[in-house]
Amino acid sequence: MRLLRPVEVPGLPRVPGMLALAALRFPRLVPVRLRWHAATRGTGFLVSRLLQSGDDAGAVLRAVGEEQGRAIADQLGYGRDPHEVARVVAMANRLYDIRARVHARSPTESVVETPGCPWSREPWWGAKPCACFSQYEVGLTAGLNPRVQLRYESKRTRGDDRCVGVYSWRPRA
DSSP, X not given: OTTTSEEOOTTSXXXXXXXXXXXXXXXXXXXXXXXXHHHHHXXXXXXXXXXXXXSOHHHHHHHHHHHHHHHHHHHHOOOSSHHHHHHHHHHHHHHTTOOOEEEEEETTEEEEEESOOTTTTSTTOOHHHHHHHHHHHHHHHHHHOTTEEEEEEEOGGGTOSSEEEEEEEOOOO
């Protein structure tokens, strides 16, 4: 039974499928200790992948996001539509202490809105690190559902007051 089987997402702690689904649907119910454990493992995973790679950091972060997104989609069946994809990305943001909110604009479009990263006002942060980190979200989206696209309406690093990512169905070719 899929709900009882442990979910194994690279870089995150193993949890039963039922708990993973509950965390995606109701992220505020996830205990702080579990969020911290997931965040530290996730950060360690990202750092280890970056150190192993001689590639562009953005490409590495996108590949990590795709790997994690595929694992969530395969093991939980989550990410069937733009709203579910947006929920996963918002949860991933919360793991990095980024307070993300999800709301549906329409049945085919959802929005993840954040006031910005905790480090967005730091002098060492800027457009390049933000673009690399955004590649993680793009990869996570592609891994969850290749038919869903992410575009950014606004970003703090471009001078906007918040970051807004829009998730919608990818136009058919």
